[in-house]
Amino acid sequence: MSDPLLSIRDLVTQFDTADGTVRAVDGVSYDVYPGETVGVVGESGSGKSVTVMSVLGLIPEPPGRIADGQVLLEGRDLLTLSDAEFRDVRGKDIAMIFQDPMTSLNPVLTVGSQIAEAIEVHRSHLSDDAIRKRVIELLELVGVPNADDRFDQYPHEYSGGMRQRAMIAMAIANEPKILIADEPTTALDVTIQAQVLNVLQTAQDETNAGTILITHDLGVIAEMADRVVVMYGGRVVETGTVDEIFHSPKHPYTLGLLSSLPRPDADLERLEPIPGQPPSLINLPSGCAFHPRCRMGNDRQRCRFETPERIDLDAGRSTACHYYEEMDAEIQRVQDATGAEISTEDEDA
Amino acid sequence: MTDPTPRHDTSTSDPEEPPPGGVLAESDEQVAAYSDGSEIAARSQWQLFRRKFFRHKLAMGSLVYLAIVVVAAINAETVAPYAYDDINVVMRGTAPTFEEMHFFGTDQLGRDYFSRVLFGARTSLSVAWIVAVVVGVIGTTVGAIAGFYRGWVDAALMRMTDLVIIFPALAVLLVFAALFGQGRPTRIGIILGLLLWPTLARIVRGVFLSLREKEFVQAARACGAGDLRIMFRHMIPNTIGPIVVNMTLVMAAAIIIEATLAFLGFGVNPPTPALGRLMDEGRSSMQTQWWLIVMPGMALVSIALAVNFIGDGLRDALDPTQQEK
Numbered sequence: 042m043s044d045p046l047l048s049i050r051d052l053v054t055q056f057d058t059a060d061g062t063v064r065a066v067d068g069v070s071y072d073v074y075p076g077e078t079v080g081v082v083g084e085s086g087s088g089k090s091v092t093v094m095s096v097l098g099l100i101p102e103p104p105g106r107i108a109d110g111q112v113l114l115e116g117r118d119l120l121t122l123s124d125a126e127f128r129d130v131r132g133k134d135i136a137m138i139f140q141d142p143m144t145s146l147n148p149v150l151t152v153g154s155q156i157a158e159a160i161e162v163h164r165s166h167l168s169d170d171a172i173r174k175r176v177i178e179l180l181e182l183v184g185v186p187n188a189d190d191r192f193d194q195y196p197h198e199y200s201g202g203m204r205q206r207a208m209i210a211m212a213i214a215n216e217p218k219i220l221i222a223d224e225p226t227t228a229l230d231v232t233i234q235a236q237v238l239n240v241l242q243t244a245q246d247e248t249n250a251g252t253i254l255i256t257h258d259l260g261v262i263a264e265m266a267d268r269v270v271v272m273y274g275g276r277v278v279e280t281g282t283v284d285e286i287f288h289s290p291k292h293p294y295t296l297g298l299l300s301s302l303p304r305p306d307a308d309l310e311r312l313e314p315i316p317g318q319p320p321s322l323i324n325l326p327s328g329c330a331f332h333p334r335c336r337m338g339n340d341r342q343r344c345r346f347e348t349p350e351r352i353d354l355d356a357g358r359s360t361a362c363h364y365y366e367e368m369d370a371e372i373q374r375v376q377d378a379t380g381a382e383i384s385t386e387d388e389d390a
Numbered sequence: 391m392t393d394p395t396p397r398h399d400t401s402t403s404d405p406e407e408p409p410p411g412g413v414l415a416e417s418d419e420q421v422a423a424y425s426d427g428s429e430i431a432a433r434s435q436w437q438l439f440r441r442k443f444f445r446h447k448l449a450m451g452s453l454v455y456l457a458i459v460v461v462a463a464i465n466a467e468t469v470a471p472y473a474y475d476d477i478n479v480v481m482r483g484t485a486p487t488f489e490e491m492h493f494f495g496t497d498q499l500g501r502d503y504f505s506r507v508l509f510g511a512r513t514s515l516s517v518a519w520i521v522a523v524v525v526g527v528i529g530t531t532v533g534a535i536a537g538f539y540r541g542w543v544d545a546a547l548m549r550m551t552d553l554v555i556i557f558p559a560l561a562v563l564l565v566f567a568a569l570f571g572q573g574r575p576t577r578i579g580i581i582l583g584l585l586l587w588p589t590l591a592r593i594v595r596g597v598f599l600s601l602r603e604k605e606f607v608q609a610a611r612a613c614g615a616g617d618l619r620i621m622f623r624h625m626i627p628n629t630i631g632p633i634v635v636n637m638t639l640v641m642a643a644a645i646i647i648e649a650t651l652a653f654l655g656f657g658v659n660p661p662t663p664a665l666g667r668l669m670d671e672g673r674s675s676m677q678t679q680w681w682l683i684v685m686p687g688m689a690l691v692s693i694a695l696a697v698n699f700i701g702d703g704l705r706d707a708l709d710p711t712q713q714e715k
Contacts (some may be wrong), residue, residue: 097612103541132614139612145605149627158623211613274705 044116045072046251047096047135047219052110054088054095057103062320065091067275068110070351073219073251080266080283081255082298084319088275089255093221097135098127114219118154133163136217136242136250140224142204146196152207153192156180159214182247183240202233206240213244220250226261239266259302263287268357271295274330276318277351281358291360291368292338300375313379329363337364337371428701429638442707449703452696463512470505474663477501486681487578494685497671503681507689510665513658514693517579521639522645525585529590530626530633536591538621548595551588559585559647565700567656575658582644590636597629631708637699642694649690665690 053349056068064069066088073079081089094100096112098119112119114134119127137157147155156176160167167175173192180188183206196204212220222241226234229262238261245252254265262283263270269286271279271294279292290296297315317334320326332344341364349361362368375383444450462469471491472478482500484492494503536547559582566581601607602625610620651657652666660667665686672682 099608099611128614128616130614131612137609137612139605139609141605145609147606147610147624147628149630150624158610158615158619162614162619173535210611211609 045113045314046075046115047073047253047386048110048111048113049092049096052092052095052112052271053108054091054100054105055108057104058323060323064325065105065322066095067262067273069272069275069277070110071270071277072357073253075218075251076245076249077267078245078252078254078265079264080269081253081274082259082262082269083102083271084257086270086319086322088322089272090223091168091275092272093137093223093253093255095291096219097131097137097221098122099131124315129163132159132217133215134217135201135217135219136212138205138208138212138220138222138225140252141206141228142201146204146207148196151193151195152199152204153177153180154193156207156211156214157213163215175214176210177216181243182213183207183210184236185210189206201229202237205229206235207231208241209237209244213248213250217250218249220245220248220252222252222253223255223258225254226258227256232250234261241265259298271298275322276330276332276361277359278361279359289368290372291354291358291365292331292362293335293368294331294369296368296375297334297336300379311379313375329361337367393629413593423509439492439707443703446703446706448699449641449706452699452703456693456696458559459511459696460515462508463515466505466508470502470508472502472505473646474509475505475506475661483679485547485679486685495681497679498675502683503668506660506663506668507665507686508670510663511693512691513575513662513664514648514690516575517582517648518641518644518697521583521586522578522641522684524580525587525590525640526633528583529587529636530594530629532587533591533594533596534621534626534629536599538602539597540599542596547591548556551591553556553663554585555588557585563647563651564654564656567651575662578648578657582647586640586643588658590633590640593632594629597632598625599629601625635701635705635708638697638704642682642701643695644699645690645694 042078047069048074050070052066052069053064056063056065065086069088069092071079071081081092083089091100095107096119100107107120110120114130122130146152153176155174156179157172158251159171160172160175173387177192179190180191185191185203185206188328191199191203196207205228209225212222224239225241229237229298241252241254244267254261255261257325266283268280268282271286271292273294279286279290279295281291285291286295287299290299294315298315301312301314303312315334316336320333321328327343328343328345329335329338329349332338332340335344338344343363347363351359351361352365353359354365428580465472478490478492478500479498482496482502483498484494484496486493486503492502492504494507496503498507532547532551536551562585563578563581570577607620607624610624615624615711647666648657649666649669652664653670655667655670657666658664668686669683669690672679676683
């Protein structure tokens, strides 16, 4: 493979709270290559959003602090940049699409002027007419009808799906190298979700940006992602291609996510949800953070006291489980228990 | 959407073009209306605001009244039947009458009282206007910086604000008047403004503290916008409502304080009439010549009330939580 566009290396992001220092992101590493989509999955509080906020330099300091690690964009460490240099990167090299299109547009400015602003900030030499033309092009690209009229409308005159399209237009306005989408469809109706994902795909094809897609929806991952990063308790627990993650997970947490999904295609006897609650980052379990909820660990000493390090299985394939070799048996057990088919290579052809 | 296997075949529809039904499938009547050519005009914030404000009868009445007073006061030289120091010896101490247009009567020297009240109102209004500008600029700037940067900047600015709040305004003004003598409306206005900005600063700070956590501010930041751009382009426009409402209330307060000062014998330079001084002068003879205190008093109260009512109307119209009935 070519060199990664974006490379996150051993990132540690901490927050100082009244109850002590919280490591929201604890040694996270992953790469994004040009034109690919990396799906990041995990429960709330697993650190997936904090990771990308750190990449964008948008962690509020204080209480937040990036304590360690590197964020390399084409080899340049973003974390060493000055504020002004970082501002230049944001929106131009790395752009972000936020979760809730209802609140990510300023209610008192027209949608067009907000997209125009994204261009203006980085290319102040362009004339107003040229910017307007470009914005209308962008709006058309993301499928906003009557873009010329819609330019001058306010966010409340847009529906949720249209607003998210506008947000995508804003994000790709400067043809970024990295596009970060933080749960871009979570706040939308199911019927709109697929459309917005299509638009996102279009936008990505147009710019050939490497995309980081954060979601807790495995369906979205299956549809959009090339590779998957699974996060739990501020750490990366498994990485792999979509096929690998869905058909031969090497971490019991990933398997837990898969087996807690209702699947219309499979004749399920029952779901097997992950027991317990997502961990509190303030009081993270010792050893493997997942061990209190793990069906495979059986309270083994090693799981309770020794934090599993990343084990590289293959290029781009890694896990952070002491007993990943037992996963085949575990998958078999889950299949027997639920009637789901996970590893039988059922490539829906 | 929850099926983890890649079976949603999205490749059949060209991603360049949303599927033909796609646009219509937006569950928004507006969008549907657009695609068949008939537009349903959405109401803008401004239209909603206007509707609500126009329905507020008291505020509308006050606005009309105040507009008339302001126009009359600005053009006092042409509107007033007499100059404020013209003396009509024949009609000294006349009660309000239409005779020779002494609508508010005349004082002991025979000066037309309506003209004097009108010029007095001009003084009050110009002081109020200057106060509003000074308060608006200082209060917004201090509050915005404190709320935006938080931390020690916030702490320092807010302690300074507390310090100004505890100044007894009247005492400070009296000291200033004693030190520098009576001044022109501009001076009084600026001094008053320097004393009255803390409330606005606190309000703006509060709004900024909540705004800075809003996603659209994050989004602007993620686009590479700098602090100043975010503050002036994204946050202050979202704060206009509270700022305007507070400024009207401050104007009403300034009118009253200026009148108090004038009543106590300070305030603007003597030949210029001020409502407070007219009341002070009328005080001694109010037993026999009631109009000398009632007329400027009525003018003062009505102007202050009108400004207050407009502030009320603005607040109601700008408050999205107040539902239309």
